[in-house]
Amino acid sequence: MSFNDKVIVITGASSGIGKALAIGFLATGARVALCARNLDKLQEAFVAFDNNKLLLMTADVSKEADCKNFVNTVLAKWGNIDAVVNNAGMSMRALFEEVDLEVIRNLMDINFWGTVYMCKYALPAILKSKGIIVGVSSIAGYRGLPARTGYSASKFAMQGFLESLRTELLHTGAHVMWVSPGFTASNIRNTALSATGTAQQETPLAEDKLMSAEECAERIIKAMRLRKRTVVMTVQGKLAVWLNKLIPLFVDNQVYNLFLKEPNSPLRKYEK
Numbered sequence: 097m098s099f100n101d102k103v104i105v106i107t108g109a110s111s112g113i114g115k116a117l118a119i120g121f122l123a124t125g126a127r128v129a130l131c132a133r134n135l136d137k138l139q140e141a142f143v144a145f146d147n148n149k150l151l152l153m154t155a156d157v158s159k160e161a162d163c164k165n166f167v168n169t170v171l172a173k174w175g176n177i178d179a180v181v182n183n184a185g186m187s188m189r190a191l192f193e194e195v196d197l198e199v200i201r202n203l204m205d206i207n208f209w210g211t212v213y214m215c216k217y218a219l220p221a222i223l224k225s226k227g228i229i230v231g232v233s234s235i236a237g238y239r240g241l242p243a244r245t246g247y248s249a250s251k252f253a254m255q256g257f258l259e260s261l262r263t264e265l266l267h268t269g270a271h272v273m274w275v276s277p278g279f280t281a282s283n284i285r286n287t288a289l290s291a292t293g294t295a296q297q298e299t300p301l302a303e304d305k306l307m308s309a310e311e312c313a314e315r316i317i318k319a320m321r322l323r324k325r326t327v328v329m330t331v332q333g334k335l336a337v338w339l340n341k342l343i344p345l346f347v348d349n350q351v352y353n354l355f356l357k358e359p360n361s362p363l364r365k366y367e368k
C-alpha cells in the first residue's frame with residue numbers, strides 16, 4: 097500500500113515515536129494531521145515541513161470533545177481519513193501501595209479512553225476509506241510490569257478494545273492493529289508520573305542505548321503498509337510475551353529482577 101497523499105492522523109506527535117512517525121509519513125508523501133497538548137512544541141517540531149501536507153492541532157486525547165474536534169477538523173480540511181495512529185501516551189513509576197489513584201485514572205484516560213474516543217469519531221471515515229486503526233501499545237500490554245500498574249492496565253485495556261474492534265470489523269475492509277515497541281529512546285520516562293502525579297524528570301535507562309524513535313517509526317510504517325495484526329518489536333519483548341505464556345512464574349522473577357536493578361527502583365522498598 098502506498099501512503100502517497102493518504103490522510104494519516106497521529107496523536108501525540110510533538111516528541112518521540114509520534115514525531116518520528118509523522119516525519120516518516122511525510123517522507124512517503126502522506127498528509128499528516130497531528131495533535132499534542134502543547135501546540136508550541138508541536139509547531140516547533142514541524143517548522144521545517146511543507147504546510148500543505150500538515151495539520152497541527154491542540155488536543156488532549158483524554159478529553160472526548162478534543163478528540164471529536166480533532167477528527168472533525170481533519171475531515172473539514174481533507175474530507176477523509178485513511179489511518180488513525182493512537183500514539184499519545186504517558187507512563188508512571190510508583191508502587192501501587194503508594195500511588196495516588198488519580199495517577200492510574202489519568203493514564204487510563206489518556207492511553208485507553210484517548211484511543212476509544214479517537215476510534216469512535218474516526219470510525220465512519222475509516223469504514224469509508226477501508227483504512228487502518230493503529231494502537232501504539234507496549235510489551236506492558238502483554239505482561240504486567242512492576243511499578244507500572246496503571247500503565248500496564250491501560251495498555252492491556254487498549255489491546256482488548258482493539259482486538260474486539262478488529263473482530264467486529266473483520267468483513268468491512270477496515271483494518272485494526274497494534275504495535276508493541278520495546279524500550280525506545282523518547283521523553284516518556286521523563287514525563288512518567290510519580291506516586292503523587294508529578295513528572296519523574298529523569299530516566300532510569302541509558303536512552304542512547306535504546307532503539308531510536310526513528311527506527312521504531314520505520315517499523316510501524318512498514319507494519320501498516322503490510323496491514324499486520326500485531327507487532328512485538330524487540331527480541332526481549334518477543335521473549336517476554338512468549339515465555340509469559342509458557343512459564344509465567346519464571347517471567348515474574350525475571351521481570352521483578354530487571355526492574356529492581358533500575359536506579360532508585362521503587363521495588364527496593366520490598367527488599368528491606
Ligand SMILES: NC(=O)c1ccc[n+]([C@@H]2O[C@H](COP(=O)([O-])OP(=O)(O)OC[C@H]3O[C@@H](n4cnc5c(N)ncnc54)[C@H](OP(=O)(O)O)[C@@H]3O)[C@@H](O)[C@H]2O)c1
Nearest residue numbers: 108110111112113133134156157184185279280282283284
Ligand atoms: N518509549 C518507549 O520506550 C515506549 C515503549 C513502548 C510503548 N511506547 C508508547 O509509545 C507511545 C509514544 O510514546 P513516546 O515514547 O514517544 O513518548 P514521548 O516522547 O513522551 O511522547 C509522547 C507524546 O504524546 C503527547 N501526549 C501526552 N499526553 C497526551 C494527551 N493527553 N493528549 C495528546 N497528546 C498527549 C506528548 O505531547 P504533549 O505532552 O504536548 O501532549 C508527546 O507528543 C506511547 O503510547 C507509549 O506508551 C513507548
